Amino acid sequence: MNAIALGGADFLREHLRARLTLALLVAIPALFVVASASVLGEFATALGGSVSGDSASALGAGWAAAFLAGALGFFQVSSSREADRRLALAGMGAARVAVARISASVALGVLISAVAFLTLLLSAGVTHPAHAFVAILIFALTYIGIGTLVGSFVSGALEGSLTVAFIFLIDAFSGPGMSDSGGIAQAMPTRKAADVLIDAGAGQGSPVGDWIAVGLIALGALALAAATFWLSARPRST
Amino acid sequence: MNGRASTAIRMGFREQLRRPLLLVLLLALPFLFISWSFAITEPNPRLITLPGGELLLTTMRDIHGAIMVPITVGFLAGLVGLFVVQSALESDRRLVLAGYSPGEAIVPRLAVMVSATLVVLAVSLAVTTIDFVPDSWGPFVAGNLLAGLIYGLIGALAGAFVGRIGGAYLMFFLPMMDIGVAQNPMFFDGSPQGWATALPGYGPTRVLVDGAFSQSFDAVGPLAVALLWLVGLSVAVIVLLRRSLGGR
Numbered sequence: 001m002n003a004i005a006l007g008g009a010d011f012l013r014e015h016l017r018a019r020l021t022l023a024l025l026v027a028i029p030a031l032f033v034v035a036s037a038s039v040l041g042e043f044a045t046a047l048g049g050s051v052s053g054d055s056a057s058a059l060g061a062g063w064a065a066a067f068l069a070g071a072l073g074f075f076q077v078s079s080s081r082e083a084d085r086r087l088a089l090a091g092m093g094a095a096r097v098a099v100a101r102i103s104a105s106v107a108l109g110v111l112i113s114a115v116a117f118l119t120l121l122l123s124a125g126v127t128h129p130a131h132a133f134v135a136i137l138i139f140a141l142t143y144i145g146i147g148t149l150v151g152s153f154v155s156g157a158l159e160g161s162l163t164v165a166f167i168f169l170i171d172a173f174s175g176p177g178m179s180d181s182g183g184i185a186q187a188m189p190t191r192k193a194a195d196v197l198i199d200a201g202a203g204q205g206s207p208v209g210d211w212i213a214v215g216l217i218a219l220g221a222l223a224l225a226a227a228t229f230w231l232s233a234r235p236r237s238t
Numbered sequence: 239m240n241g242r243a244s245t246a247i248r249m250g251f252r253e254q255l256r257r258p259l260l261l262v263l264l265l266a267l268p269f270l271f272i273s274w275s276f277a278i279t280e281p282n283p284r285l286i287t288l289p290g291g292e293l294l295l296t297t298m299r300d301i302h303g304a305i306m307v308p309i310t311v312g313f314l315a316g317l318v319g320l321f322v323v324q325s326a327l328e329s330d331r332r333l334v335l336a337g338y339s340p341g342e343a344i345v346p347r348l349a350v351m352v353s354a355t356l357v358v359l360a361v362s363l364a365v366t367t368i369d370f371v372p373d374s375w376g377p378f379v380a381g382n383l384l385a386g387l388i389y390g391l392i393g394a395l396a397g398a399f400v401g402r403i404g405g406a407y408l409m410f411f412l413p414m415m416d417i418g419v420a421q422n423p424m425f426f427d428g429s430p431q432g433w434a435t436a437l438p439g440y441g442p443t444r445v446l447v448d449g450a451f452s453q454s455f456d457a458v459g460p461l462a463v464a465l466l467w468l469v470g471l472s473v474a475v476i477v478l479l480r481r482s483l484g485g486r
Binding site: 015018020021024025028031032035036038039042043045046047048067068071072075079154156157158159161162163165166169170173174178 | 257259260263264267270271274275278280282298302314317318320321324400401402403404407408409410411415419420422424425426
């Protein structure tokens, strides 16, 4: 357990070693929430969606957490593959490396979500703050899973970043309250989290079924990320 | 151009051609982003202000389609600029140690960045014409090209100053917020607010909006602003790369 905690703290320190990276992780969600708050309702109307007012602002906080977490998840895998394998071979073991990596990723996801949530709270106010925070965190966790999955298949930083951005934009544009299109939009990864977030922004609770769905999606994303980290760190037979 | 520089340029392009996924993404993403934007946007009426001050009634669908071109080009060029310069900072110092001048090492990187921008721009314009034809092609193309080049150079600087990961965070955010929100005639009163004129996307976006919706050219001021950004950023990137590669 000690090795996992130590590894997780080191991975966190590695990611935040550049002070500017930490500054960006705080500034970008805050700026995104403030800038998008005034326009998301209008944008949704243009797409034939129905989300407006505080619900639209809340959705912006979820998106801010999602796109940063996606990039974060991708770089956690792509930039650490070789180092993690050496750590595992040196005695830490692939499972402990994976748990330490996932702990660091979740800690960063909580940081991004907290900044987005606090900005939302201060700029627009939220009637159901606990619901809103959990929904924003689910956005982040879901995209950590997506980012790590992309990182496991795509090794190039440019290609991986573009793939994460592509998934995010399709997800965001087709989400609830935006174009509201059927078919593929129903299968988008943050659809249920967006439902919960929109409800929280509008001052309403969400049905139990939605909470079960977002819980399962978050668990699935974390399991996916953990499996990806484990596969990356696992020593290869020669 | 001497033989060493042309060899380096050839090798730079060969390196990119060995990345089939990158080529697929640079061709497919503009197509998907722009055609998807046209498909999902309602043709609601929208009053916008053109650079000459003229008010024009158009539709949200046309504006969204037109504005998705610089968002897409700026976003993709920004990420290309970021990672191309990161790659230069990691490996081109060896070329300089082996006898190349910093200029001979920098030119191939910039050539790759500009070429990627042109490819994305060409695909974006081709896709746009399926649903929307600008009133004046010249300013529309020029505005989009300027947006791509400016954001390519911003990506290059971001990579040098905040690193690969910080640069990626920044380039995910900046083109979307600048061109997609601050300069976007879909929002506010149909023209950029005062604070938006200080952002790099202001000049290119006003030029292309003029081209998209007007047959006369009234965006001389924004064009000059865009060119100033382009020259300033080009100088900054070249100085930075020369210093990083050991030049004087």
